[in-house]
Amino acid sequence: MSARVIAFGTALLPPLLLVGAWQIASSTGLFPPQILVSPADVAGTIAELVRNGELGSHLGDSLFRLFWGFGIGALAGLAFGTALALSRLFEALFQPLFQAARQVPILAFIPMLVLLLGIEEGFKITVVAVAAFFPVALATFDGVRGIPKGWLEVARVYRTPFPSLLVRILIPATVPPVLTGLRLGLTRAWLVLVAAELLAADNGIGQMMEMGRQLFRIDVVLAGVIVSGLIGFALDRGVKLFERRYTRWRVA
């Protein structure tokens, strides 16, 4: 227990030092205060944005898009990855296209999607879905393909009925790689969403930052940086906790 407290404190040290250095640098007066806002001011801005509900509203919009985009992309990725792993024909048809398309940076899809979908909700949800799709599809494909043949033979020997085979063997065997893929997909989706909102949106955490930039409110921009970073961190950690809980049998 105390080892964990120490580890936690150790991990907290660099960020605290960074904020300290930032505070000192901004209080020297060497940099114009509009450019280098002090951490205290940013904290004040965050508190203000929370109080007047602006942050909550932007965050709500962003998380709404993340929820739908990630949900759609992850489900599509699960289905696509499974089909790719199980069907020879499907693999012959789609594997090359899939392998090529997943090399394209997601942000490069944005101009094309804007042309096709405009900059409304549909566009942002699609970008997020695309970002989530690739890592989930890849992890699912690897996970299903990677099920050891020996395990399937055990199921054949005991004539395990298909529903049980699916629920007790196939799904648990693919859960660890798929969860890793979902985690990767979720954090990617968040990154891409914030970027897409910076480029084209009427609301959302990215748009809040873009507005801040246009109004020369660096404190608002930095507030957005901090909040989006914390959200990404929390999403990653959340799935990791879930992973650890449901794959406890893996740890020796």
Place this chain on the structure above:
Amino acid sequence: MTAQPRIQPQSAATDAPASGALTLSALSKRFAIEGRALPVLDGIDLSVRPGEFVSIVGASGCGKSTLLRLIVGLDTDYSGEIRLDGKRITGTSLDRGIVFQDHRLFPWMTLEENIGLALLNSEIPKEQRARIVCEHIALVNLTGFEKAYPHQLSGGMAQRAAIARALVTEPTLLLLDEPLGALDALTRVHVQTELQRIWMRQRSTVLMVTHDVEEALYLGDRVIVMAPNPGRIRRIVDVDLPHPRDRSSPVLHRLRDEILAELTGAPDPENLVRFPAQEPR
């Protein structure tokens, strides 16, 4: 492992099981590798009595695992015939169990879930399954580990768990593919003793592949010696000793030397070292 329970000396005639007769006739198997046919088993004829324990030894690659896979029904592409109690084998069935060299327990299932898995498709009523699983865990001396995950078991325990899983359906024929191959020497001796005790209790027909000639002789009523390329039966050795056996029995030692000589090829007189000053050996 605790002291052995009382074992009734085997009385051949009275408690011989009625089912579990395995017959292989003209059994051949070939694999196609890069378009060419590789004969792996060629003309295997064998008849195993109900309740008999037959060991199989032979050079690695001579088709022992392939033979067991055919008998268990994982591979149905062969020529010749395999019959269990007169019925032709066409696929897997709960009356044939198998233990692989790697225990193949599922890491996300507890010991009792792993063993219970074998009963999912059995005719045993659901409410009796837990009890039967429990009995088989006790049979392999793993009581107390019902909720343990495979990574919490030692190699010997995991292999015993795999044996319990194979036995829980009460198969008439049990196939063992080098089940103790991955264990250290001391654990092996323990599990061999366990296996003998279990077999004497269950009295199912057993076909065990092993690379350990002593193990084959200690457990087997007969030892099949196979020859490679393609796999054939070279010789069948009867081990006419009652169970449970004494490892130090001179009969076992003599048979071991014979089989080892057979497997490593007859000694070439040219290579024998002669000691002219000594009496003939």
